[in-house]
Structure formats: C-alpha cells, structure tokens
Amino acid sequence: MDGGQEMIRSHRATEVTPDHIGEEVVLAGWVQRRRDHGGITFLDLRDASGLIQVVADPEQHPVAEELRMEYCVRVTGVVRPRPEGTENPNLATGTIEVAADGIEVLSTAKVLPFMIDDRAEVEELVRLRYRYLDLRRPKMAANLRARSRATAAIRRTLDDLGFLEVETPTLVNSTPEGARDMLVPSRLRKGEFYALPQSPQLFKQLLMVAGVERYFQIARCYRDEDFRADRQIEFTQLDLEGSFWEREDVFDAIEQVLAAVVRDLRGVELSLPLPRLSWQEAMDRYGSDKPDLRFGMEITDLSDIVAGSEFGVFAGAVGSGGTVRGINVGPVDWSRARADELTEKAKTHGARGLVWMVAEEDGSVRSPVAKFLSEQEIAEIRERLEACPGDVLLVVADRWRTVVDTLGALRTELGRPQSHEDLAFLWVIDFPMFEEEEDGSITFSHHPFTSPVSIDAMREDPKSAVAKAYDVVVNGVELGSGSIRIHDPAVQREVFEILGIDRDTAERRFGWFLEALEYGTPPHGGFAFGIDRLVMVLQDEASIRDVIPFPKTQTGVDPMTGAPTQVAAEQLEELGILLGPEALERLEN
C-alpha cells in the first residue's frame, strides 16, 4: 500500500457495482461488523454511502483479527462476485464483495458506549452525550441527509420563482411581546442587551419597503420558552415574504415549496391546492387549530338533546351558555383504569370531568350517568354519534372552548395514527384577530403586524374580528403561520391601541418601524414554517430532536459540551453583569 499520498480511496462503498468485477478498488470507511470464522474473516465496511462486504484471509492479513467495531480502515482489494447462494439481498452491494489484498488501520476506536445500529434503543441522554456516534447510525444519518435535501429543494424552488435569499441580523433589539427573548449583553454599551431574533418578522417587512418584493431566508430563530417534543430553544424556519401579495400568492408559493420538499423526501406528489378549513370549523369539528385530518372521530354537538335533561351537569352547561359535545372513539378496550386516566387528561385541559358511555347491544349505554338520562336522550345521543354496540362515547359539558379543547385532545390521544406514513396537509384560515386573556385583556393571536380582514369590523368589535392570518398543518403538527401584513401606518397604530399599547409606547418601541411604513410601503404578506418539524414528519420521527444534529435536552442542556456553563468572573465584569443571590445560590449547590 502506498500510504495514500495522493488519494486515500478510489470509490465510495456503494459506488462499487458488478461492473467493477475484476478491478482493484481502494475503499476507506468504518468497520461496521467483523465476522471471524477462523479461516476466513468478513468485514462490513461502512462509509457515508453505505455498506460493502470485504473478505480477508487472516493468514495473509493478520491485522484482520485485530479490527474492532468502528475502527477506520483502508482496504485495497479486487471486486468479485459472491459465491452462489451467499448473496445478501438486504444490501445494495449484496451480489459482490471485495477480496482484501491490503488492510490498513487508519485509526482505532475505543469500546463503544452503544452500537452503531438502528435496532439498538439507547437512552437519549447517552445518545446526546456521544452525538457524533449517534449520527453514524443509519436512521440519524438519513435524517441529516433528508434535512439537507429539504433545504436544497426549498432553495431550488424559490430561486426558480425569482425569490431573493437575504440574511437578516441575529443580534437584534428585544421586544417583550410574544415569546421570552434570549438576551446577549453588550460589552461596548454596558447595561444594554441585544436579543436573538424570535423570527426575522420586522426585517423582512422592511425588505418589502426596500423593494425586494420576493424574499426568503432559512433563518435560525430563538424563543426562550419551555421545551417539548416539537419545540427547541433554537430552531430553523423557512421565512418568506412577497410584495403586492394577497393570500393566494402566499399559499401558492408555500404550496410549491412544500410539494418540492415532499417530492424529494417522500417521492410522492402533493395534491394541490391543499384543503382549507376555517379556524372556527377546525375548532368545532376537531377541537384544535392544528387538526389531524388522517382520521375522523369528529366532535358532535349534543347540546339540543340534553338541554332539558334531568342530568344537571348537562342541562346546566347548556343553560349557562356552554355546550355539551361528544366523540365516538370506537370499540376500544374500556376499563375503569382507562376511564380514570382519560378523565385526568380531560382535567388538564380545564374540563371538570369526563362522561363516558359504552353502547350496549340493547340500545342502552353502560355509563356512570346512565341513570340520570332518559331513554330518549340516550337513544338520540347514540344516533347522533352513530354508535354501534361496543363503541365508547366520550362527552364533555362546559364552556365551548373548554369542551372542544378537551375533546380535541382526547381525539388525538385515542385516534392518532402511530406513524406519519400518510400525510394530511391543510391550511387553517380565518383566524381571529385577537384573543381574550384570562384577565379579560386582549392580545393578538398571530402577531401585531397582521392585517384584519375588515378594518371597520375590527373597530366595531375587536373580539370577533377575523385576521388575514393562516397556518399550515400536517398530521396534527403546526408547521407554521403567516399573514397579510398591515402596510398602512395609521392602521398599525390603531391595532397597537386595541392591544393596549399606548401611543407613546408604540412610538418608543416601534417608531422606527412605523416611520418606515410612511415611505411608500407595498401591500405585502408572507409566511414562515418550521423546517425541523416538516423534516420530522416526513422522516416519521416523534421528536424534533431527531432531525436536529445537536439538540438540547428539556432543561436546555447540551450533554456533550455541557452548555450552558459558568463563565469567568472577568467576562462578567467586562459586561457589567453581577449575578444575583438566586443565581449564586444555585451555583453553590
């Protein structure tokens, strides 16, 4: 072997095909497995392209005996067909093998903390501690590649459509609205802070003022809120905006992007345009503004049936302006334990309780509340929910929002398919402009730069005003949202006022932006969706962490690097920062 002065290898593993039979190739990669039969040794050589089998005679190549899993090796050998009957149909290179003439260890590996194998289920903490090994596993490596193909498809599509990719700052000013900001202290201006962007929202609107007309960016965003399976403190969005646009322009651009990504990652053609559902209808039928349309189990209104019922819980809910609704979850195994579990689940969504009924053969129901319901009420409930014998019916009585939220959560829990094999994309449109907080105050439901459908209607009754805002959803996962923006500074000021941001505050915080709107701002709108979530669904992963190369745990820790860490006192001093008693106490322990 020549020591690899000019090239280490001639081919990647799966580039070697039956066409190369008889040729000498030089391969380099990792030892996936060694199968030592004494007189003959097989090596599965893995590189980023895949696997190929190397055969070595240990008498000629004693080093073959010393190879261990994940050693890096360089193998020179001649490609030959495998003996008849020993082909491996599970391998792309399964009809051939490389007969080793030379084996060189490029680097050795310690005993592994876990095996480089999708079948090994390893605790996530261990995987994150050794993420560089975790990423060698085929599934994770495939996720990395899928992510790269997704961003490539996005760039290709938007480039073809004439979009300009523009970068916006990641050190921006803090705005207390929305999510908690990640703050970065300024050294040159002690006591002042930058924030990391929650999204490039205002900058992309300024790019519209700047005449860009069609902008996009694959943007890292930061929101300092609690973690979930689909939420990390930093994440990546496709951010996009267009001038002289109305809703259909936004939908068209986003649909083309989604179709391209789905085509490249799944090999299927999305049926466009995507279905649309109003926010109100989504809430009424599915109890969610991100409904999973892959299954039915729709929410059904039972209020009229039980309005006059002797069962006070039902009649009372209807009488006080609330509602009584139910879902038919089908013939599931039903037990006291299951009922208790789902009742607890219902309570986490604010319901006071959960009524369950099992439809019996004789037309009655088995239920803790059966004795309070008349035969006719039971019959009508069964009919309305299309109950067959054995079906379990779940009913909640409360104010509308509590009822649909609770039933929506139960529907998802009981009906959601295990995998993301099927894809059900949809637009949710006609979001309310504002939401009422628990204290009665009003907040925006999208963001404060969203245009109302009707300015007059917004003035008259803000609480029922509809916004030009929309979400895109797939399989019950909210991918992202967008809107037509306010391009008239007078309307923008008015919205701030409705939100309770007084004129002075608005000028102080957003005056620079309002001023920009004064210089001939084109009507514009746009959208942003989470690339992590989209790739997660398309790769059929249950957690966003599995499509993020180096994610953080639920407490914001990177188990590999140890971040976040304490910093030297001098660093803090330079920034004019003094730790408070709470921080100091925590660091003590």
Place this chain on the structure above:
RNA sequence: GGGAGCGUAGAACAGUCUGGAGUGUUCGCCGGCCUGUCAAGCCGGAGGUCGCGGGUUCAAAUCCCGUCGUUCCCGCCA
C-alpha cells in the same frame, strides 16, 4: 410554576407491588475454537456506588422523605 413516567454492569432490560446474600436475560467487551457469514455460531471469562442523600427495619434495588438527571404533558410558546 404544575402533573405523570423513568433511573439496576459499557448498552437495553427483568427483579421493586408482596423487604431476606448483587440474582438473572440479550447485546457489547476479553480469551479460545471455527473457511461463506452478513445482528455468524460454539465454549469459557471479566464486568455492579441498584442516580445521589437521609429515614424506617434485625435486614432496603425493593418501603418512606428529599434531591439530581431525563422523557412526556398542562401552563408558556407574537
């Protein structure tokens, strides 16, 4: 801020409810045998702070309290 689950050998688990010697399984690791395997096979071996701290008990992986870590969820997430 709150609720729930998990923590036992390098990895994944069983054992915990009903206390009785660190008992066990699979993979990995070390040694030996083995010429067509592909999660090779066979034989032998090593490997343990039962997360940590405290309590109850003659006796704690097991019961109780606290704590740390991790996962899922509610709140939060323009």
